[in-house]
Structure formats: structure tokens, C-alpha cells
Amino acid sequence: xxxxxxxxxxxxxxxxxAHTPLxxxxxxxxxxxxxxxxxxxxEFGGDxxxxxxxxxxxxxxxxxxxxxxATVAKKFALAxxxxxxxxxxxxxxxxxxxxxxxxxxxxxxxxxxxxxx
Amino acid sequence: xxxxxxxAVISLRALTFVALFMAVGTWIFVALxxxxxxxEQAERIxxxxxxxxxxxxxxxxxxxxxxxxxMAGSFGxxxxxxxxxxxxxxxxxxxxxxxxxxxxxxxxxxDRATKLNTIGAGIGATLALASFAFGGHTSIHPLWFVLxxxxxxxxxxxxxxxxxxxxxxxxxxxGPPQRAGLLLEQFTRLAIxxxxxxxxxxxxxxxxxxxxxxxxxxxxxxxxxxxxxxxGGCMALAGVNKGRFAPAVGAGNERATWxxxxxxxxxxxxxxxxxxxxxxxxxxxxxxxxxGAFGAGHSAEPTH
Numbered sequence: 001x002x003x004x005x006x007x008x009x010x011x012x013x014x015x016x017x018a019h020t021p022l023x024x025x026x027x028x029x030x031x032x033x034x035x036x037x038x039x040x041x042x043e044f045g046g047d048x049x050x051x052x053x054x055x056x057x058x059x060x061x062x063x064x065x066x067x068x069x070a071t072v073a074k075k076f077a078l079a080x081x082x083x084x085x086x087x088x089x090x091x092x093x094x095x096x097x098x099x100x101x102x103x104x105x106x107x108x109x110x111x112x113x114x115x116x117x
Numbered sequence: 118x119x120x121x122x123x124x125a126v127i128s129l130r131a132l133t134f135v136a137l138f139m140a141v142g143t144w145i146f147v148a149l150x151x152x153x154x155x156x157e158q159a160e161r162i163x164x165x166x167x168x169x170x171x172x173x174x175x176x177x178x179x180x181x182x183x184x185x186x187x188m189a190g191s192f193g194x195x196x197x198x199x200x201x202x203x204x205x206x207x208x209x210x211x212x213x214x215x216x217x218x219x220x221x222x223x224x225x226x227x228d229r230a231t232k233l234n235t236i237g238a239g240i241g242a243t244l245a246l247a248s249f250a251f252g253g254h255t256s257i258h259p260l261w262f263v264l265x266x267x268x269x270x271x272x273x274x275x276x277x278x279x280x281x282x283x284x285x286x287x288x289x290x291x292g293p294p295q296r297a298g299l300l301l302e303q304f305t306r307l308a309i310x311x312x313x314x315x316x317x318x319x320x321x322x323x324x325x326x327x328x329x330x331x332x333x334x335x336x337x338x339x340x341x342x343x344x345x346x347x348x349g350g351c352m353a354l355a356g357v358n359k360g361r362f363a364p365a366v367g368a369g370n371e372r373a374t375w376x377x378x379x380x381x382x383x384x385x386x387x388x389x390x391x392x393x394x395x396x397x398x399x400x401x402x403x404x405x406x407x408x409g410a411f412g413a414g415h416s417a418e419p420t421h
Binding site for chain 1: 119184187188189190191194199200203204207208209252254256257400403
């Protein structure tokens with residue numbers, strides 16, 4: 001029962017519906033990229049304040065990403081401050097709209113192993 | 118990710134809703150029927166309203182302080198000056214100020230029944246209820262001038278109902294049955310006019326917020342349906358009490374009084390569930406078509 005309750009709470013809280021949706025990202029969601037990932041780009045349907053971006057690898061370890069700027073904009077580019085080894089990564093993001101309604105979500109991408117020349 | 122801050126802030130919001138509705142509604146009850154209550158009953162009801170107002174006030178302040186944590190998904194951002202400034206400059210700023218001032222005025226005006234206190238409590242209760250319309254989805258909607266009054270009617274009627282339940286529960290179990298019967302009769306006479314306003318105003322707002330049937334299939338729409346079903350359940354319980362048990366309470370029937378009080382308690386619990394659902398719904402979800410981006414007037418500096 002306790003697990004069921006926790007699962008329901010988790011499901012509710014982890015799916016904050018978008019006021020101002022995320023429209024595009026770089027790397028794209030579910031993409032497999034071969035070039036080094038130097039920045040994470042998030043583009044929204046309107047001006048928002050991006051408040052958090054957390055990049056984690058497949059083991060759940062955090063990777064350093066530049067802090068979100070304290071400004072309102074439609075598009076944000078945050079530098080990835082460490083090299084990403086081949087593997088799967090998840091970007092969790094959170095933003096705030098004009099009425100301070102919080103929108104959040106996540107997307108995944110994969111860094112492919114470099115092929116020897 | 119971000120779960121702890123979400124749970125803490127949304128729980129505080131839900132608690133604010135319950136305490137605020139209890140404070141305002143219980144005050145409305147005592148203001149309307151003070152003369153029909155025994156002095157010690159009126160005093161006890163006023164104390165409950167004041168305690169609820171104090172709880173709502175404290176929780177509102179804690180909720181406001183922790184809001185930046187939820188905005189960034191981390192308690193480490195609680196005192197982030199830029200998020201605090203954003204919060205204060207948004208519609209949440211004036212809404213929270215109105216709520217705090219209203220609840221403080223209400224709490225301070227509930228120590229004893231005087232004309233001045235009644236006026237003070239009335240202004241406080243109005244401010245506390247109006248705070249719902251000052252912030253959130255209503256405040257940024259292009260039809261805010263339609264939604265604002267509808268929301269005010271919706272929350273005022275809901276507070277009237279919710280706040281009356283505990284006093285009715287208490288009144289039915291003590292004192293002469295004739296007095297309880299008279300009180301129930303008077304309350305019912307007013308309630309059948311006021312309580313339907315909860316549904317009418319709610320439907321009016323839903324027509325503005327949810328523009329198509331397909332939007333009812335979204336999480337926002339589903340929670341709206343859940344609230345409506347909950348309201349229907351409350352109405353059914355109230356109908357059973359009105360038709361079957363309330364007249365027998367006035368006649369001093371102990372079994373009927375027992376049943377009446379249990380049903381009132383069930384109504385109270387169901388309304389708490391509806392209020393918590395509302396807090397979750399308005400925190401996590403938004404109407405599909407509602408544009409929540411910052412307007413042109415906001416400084417949108419390039420980030421790169």
C-alpha cells in the first residue's frame with residue numbers, strides 16, 4: 001500500500017504539464033550524437049525563466065552544466081563543463097512562467113562511442 | 118528529480134487552502150448565526166476560526182518563503198534573490214500579500230463580537246478569498262475580468278459550506294435539540310441558495326479554461342472532472358442529511374443525530390479531498406491553451 005501511494009505521488013509530481021512547452025532541444029530528445037556535446041540548448045514556446053538543468057549519466061551521476069541564467073528568454077544554451085563519455089544521458093529541466101507556474105520535464109540522448117579512423 | 122521540493126510546497130499549498138477555507142467559512146457561520154448560538158458555542162466557533170486563520174497565515178508565509186525552492190526544484194534555491202524577485206513581481210506577490218493581510222485581519226478581529234471586529238473580519242475574509250483571483254491562472258488569462266468574479270463567488274460559496282460543517286457537527290450534539298433544529302433549518306434555507314453557486318461559478322470558469330471536450334482528457338481536465346464528482350458526492354450527502362436526518366435532529370432523535378453528525382464529518386472530509394485536489398491540480402497542471410509565457414513588458418535579456 002505504501003509503495004502504491006509513493007508510486008502515485010511520484011507519477012503525479014513528475015509530470016508537471018506545460019504552460020509554455022519545451023519545443024526543441026540540442027541534442028534532440030532520443031538522439032544519438034557522435035560529436036562531443038559542448039552545450040545543452042533548450043527552446044520554449046514563449047519566454048520563461050529557466051531555473052534548473054540537471055544532466056545525469058546512466059548511473060545517475062551528475063555532470064557539470066553551467067548554471068541557468070537569471071533572465072527570461074525563449075532559448076537557453078548552457079555549457080557542458082565536463083567531457084561526456086559514450087553512454088546514455090538524461091537532462092532534467094525546470095522553468096517558470098509568468099504566473100510562477102512551474103513547468104518541468106526531461107529528455108534523453110546518447111553519446112555514441114567514437115569510431116576509429 | 119525535484120520531488121522533495123514539489124511535495125513540500127504543494128502540501129503547504131493544500132494545507133493553506135484547507136485552513137483558509139475553514140477560517141473564512143467558520144467566521145461566516147458565526148457572523149450569520151451568532152444570536153442563535155449559546156454564548157459558549159459562539160465563543161468556541163470563533164476560537165476555531167481564529168486558530169484556522171493563524172494556521173493559514175503561518176502556512177501561507179512558509180509556502181511563500183519556500184516557493185523559490187519549488188521553482189528551481191531544490192531547497193538550496195530557497196533564498197535565491199533572483200527567484201524571490203521574480204516571485205514578488207509576479208501575480209503571486211500581490212496575491213500572497215493580500216492573503217497574509219486578510220488572514221491577519223481575520224485572526225485579530227475574532228477575539229470577541231463587536232461591530233468593529235465584524236467589519237475588520239469581513240474585510241479580512243474578503244481579502245483572503247480575493248487572493249485566489251489575484252494570482253495563478255486566473256490572473257494571466259485574457260478573460261481575467263470574467264474569471265476573477267466567478268472565482269470569488271466559487272471560493273466564497275465553498276467557504277460558506279465548508280466552514281459551516283464543524284459548527285453544525287458541534288451544534289447537533291449539544292444543547293437543546295430544538296435550538297440545533299432551528300439552526301439547521303436556517304442554515305439549510307440559505308445553503309440551498311448559496312451552495313449551487315459553487316457549481317455554477319465552477320462550470321462558468323471551466324467553460325473559459327477548458328474550451329473543448331478533448332481537453333477534458335488532459336490531466337487538468339481529469340482533475341476538474343474528479344472535483345465535480347466530489348462535489349456531486351458532497352451534494353448527495355447533504356441531500357440525505359437535509360431530507361432524512363436534519364428534521365429528526367430537531368426532534369431530539371439520538372440515532373438520527375448520530376447519523377447526521379457522521380454524514381457532516383464525511384462531507385467535511387470529502388471537501389478536504391477536493392481542496393487538496395485543487396491545490397495539486399493548480400500547482401502541476403494548467404489549461405491546455407493558456408499561454409504562460411512572460412509578456413512583452415518583462416525584460417527578456419538574451420542569454421547567449
